Amino acid sequence: MRYSDTHKQETRKKVVKAAAKAVRLRGPEGVGVAEIMAEAGLTHGGFYAHFPSKEALVAAAIEEAFRASAQRFEKLTEGLDAPAALAAFADAYVTPEHRAHPERGCPIAALSSDLPRQGPQVRAAYEAGVRGLIRRIAGWLPTQEPDRESLAASLVAEMAGAVALSRAMSDAAAAGRWLADARARIKSRMGFDAAGSQS
Amino acid sequence: MRYSDTHKQETRKKVVKAAAKAVRLRGPEGVGVAEIMAEAGLTHGGFYAHFPSKEALVAAAIEEAFRASAQRFEKLTEGLDAPAALAAFADAYVTPEHRAHPERGCPIAALSSDLPRQGPQVRAAYEAGVRGLIRRIAGWLPTQEPDRESLAASLVAEMAGAVALSRAMSDAAAAGRWLADARARIKSRMGFDAAGSQS
DNA sequence: TGTACATCAGTGAACGCGCGTTCACTGATGTAC
DNA sequence: TGTACATCAGTGAACGCGCGTTCACTGATGTAC
Numbered sequence: 001m002r003y004s005d006t007h008k009q010e011t012r013k014k015v016v017k018a019a020a021k022a023v024r025l026r027g028p029e030g031v032g033v034a035e036i037m038a039e040a041g042l043t044h045g046g047f048y049a050h051f052p053s054k055e056a057l058v059a060a061a062i063e064e065a066f067r068a069s070a071q072r073f074e075k076l077t078e079g080l081d082a083p084a085a086l087a088a089f090a091d092a093y094v095t096p097e098h099r100a101h102p103e104r105g106c107p108i109a110a111l112s113s114d115l116p117r118q119g120p121q122v123r124a125a126y127e128a129g130v131r132g133l134i135r136r137i138a139g140w141l142p143t144q145e146p147d148r149e150s151l152a153a154s155l156v157a158e159m160a161g162a163v164a165l166s167r168a169m170s171d172a173a174a175a176g177r178w179l180a181d182a183r184a185r186i187k188s189r190m191g192f193d194a195a196g197s198q199s
Numbered sequence: 200m201r202y203s204d205t206h207k208q209e210t211r212k213k214v215v216k217a218a219a220k221a222v223r224l225r226g227p228e229g230v231g232v233a234e235i236m237a238e239a240g241l242t243h244g245g246f247y248a249h250f251p252s253k254e255a256l257v258a259a260a261i262e263e264a265f266r267a268s269a270q271r272f273e274k275l276t277e278g279l280d281a282p283a284a285l286a287a288f289a290d291a292y293v294t295p296e297h298r299a300h301p302e303r304g305c306p307i308a309a310l311s312s313d314l315p316r317q318g319p320q321v322r323a324a325y326e327a328g329v330r331g332l333i334r335r336i337a338g339w340l341p342t343q344e345p346d347r348e349s350l351a352a353s354l355v356a357e358m359a360g361a362v363a364l365s366r367a368m369s370d371a372a373a374a375g376r377w378l379a380d381a382r383a384r385i386k387s388r389m390g391f392d393a394a395g396s397q398s
Numbered sequence: 399t400g401t402a403c404a405t406c407a408g409t410g411a412a413c414g415c416g417c418g419t420t421c422a423c424t425g426a427t428g429t430a431c
Numbered sequence: 432t433g434t435a436c437a438t439c440a441g442t443g444a445a446c447g448c449g450c451g452t453t454c455a456c457t458g459a460t461g462t463a464c
Contacts, residue, residue, distance in 0.1 A: 008407065027316055029228045032450060046408045047452085054451065102315070112363040113312040116301070117226055126367055150380045154361070157381060161360020162353070164311040168325055181349045182356060189388075207440065231417060245441045246419085253418065402463090409457070417448085424442070430435090 012050045014040040019061035020068065024110040025103040028058045028118060059121040065107040066129030070136070072104075083198040086140040086190050093159050094183035096176040099166045108133070108156065109163040130156070142191060142198070158186055211249045213239040218260035219267065223309040224302040227257045227317060258320040264306040265328030269335070271303075282397040285339040285389050292358050293382040295375040298365045307332070307355065308362040329355070341390060341397070357385055 018039040022031040033054055034044035051057045076092055077085035092098070093106065102110040107129060115126050138152035145151055162182040169175040191198045217238040221230040232253055233243035250256045275291055276284035291297070292305065301309040306328060314325050337351035344350055361381040368374040390397045 030316060043409055045410060111312050113310050116366045117229060130367060154381050154384045157360035157364045158357040161356035165356045167315045168329060178352060182353050185353045242442055244443060
């Protein structure tokens with residue numbers, strides 16, 4: 001069969017999307033080339049027509065995961081002013097839903113400890129994604145804050161740490177209660193009082 | 200050769216210690232049975248005289264890692280009153296040294312994202328370790344704090360998250376500066392002012 | 399208009415390798431008689 | 432006191448399996464003449 005001009009690119013996109021899910025769910029070492037190709041409806045032999053190596057796929061998958069995750073949050077905060085966007089972000093991030101679905105969640109929470117063990121391409125993709133998220137959050141912080149970038153990084157560390165820790169708790173109900181607590185603490189650090197308005 | 204009464208236990212201990220280091224450094228899937236046995240000066244064939252499976256070794260390794268890490272911090276805070284112990288803990292945890300040496304550091308920072316993918320034995324060992332650390336920190340928090348356990352968990356999430364994030368940064372100097380920032384923010388959440396005394 | 403050839407995404411068998419696990423064996427020493 | 436046997440931590444070869452990677456091939460269609 002002969003394919004349309006965009007066919008190969010579409011196939012690649014399908015493969016990368018499947019990999020982005022699988023990598024977050026099972027980790028870079030937990031996914032196989034054959035498995036990803038099968039999820040995209042193909043056989044493993046065609047893989048190297050799209051990617052030079054598995055590492056290149058994982059790097060592309062991480063880029064895609066950050067892109068999709070950013071898009072999700074962008075939609076969520078569309079049209080909101082900075083304080084409202086910040087609150088909406090925390091309310092969506094530090095939740096049982098995020099805990100339960102690493103495959104469509106933030107790559108930081110899903111892959112933080114895997115990362116130092118990855119190759120340079122993967123690390124570069126991850127680092128870029130982390131910086132992007134920090135920058136977005138910094139932009140929402142009050143302008144009177146002396147170091148918005150540093151506070152944003154610290155908030156990302158806490159939010160991702162909270163979700164990752166909650167995933168280690170086997171009792172889902174207890175994890176949910178703890179996430180609600182953690183969310184309240186994070187929002188208070190963002191400058192919101194208990195009622196939800198920023199001081 | 201015939202061995203002393205304690206010989207087998209000593210061998211097991213050696214294997215577990217080697218595994219505790221290797222697991223934190225390369226992750227549960229990154230270590231091999233043969234490699235660990237070789238580090239303990241043995242051949243892989245003898246492994247199953249000590250452990251029923253690789254998972255059992257990883258679980259034992261995680262227990263050992265939490266135990267050793269706890270002991271380290273116990274020595275560090277020995278004889279200090281609660282506020283001083285809290286400060287000493289943060290000062291030791293959120294550092295470039297900890298960033299650079301996952302193999303002798305906190306298992307939470309080293310393994311958080313690997314954990315949800317592990318089997319029940321490993322998860323149980325990890326969860327017990329997490330609870331132990333949270334309890335220790337909660338005990339150092341001011342008694343007027345309304346929910347010490349919850350604040351302690353939140354602090355653990357932030358500290359582990361900060362170290363894990365710093366490991367993703369390729370520039371060691373920038374990571375060091377960021378860790379110093381993060382450390383200051385964490386200590387301020389613990390109730391210390393910039394001069395280091397608790398209000 | 400018809401025929402031969404080029405193109406190229408995808409197929410599926412095969413490769414080498416490392417891993418977790420199994421198992422028959424070793425060899426030094428304690429013990430039973 | 433001497434001999435045969437039991438014990439048991441550790442050895443090393445072998446197993447089956449899954450993985451990343453390679454490669455000759457397929458088959459549908461566009462193109463050159």
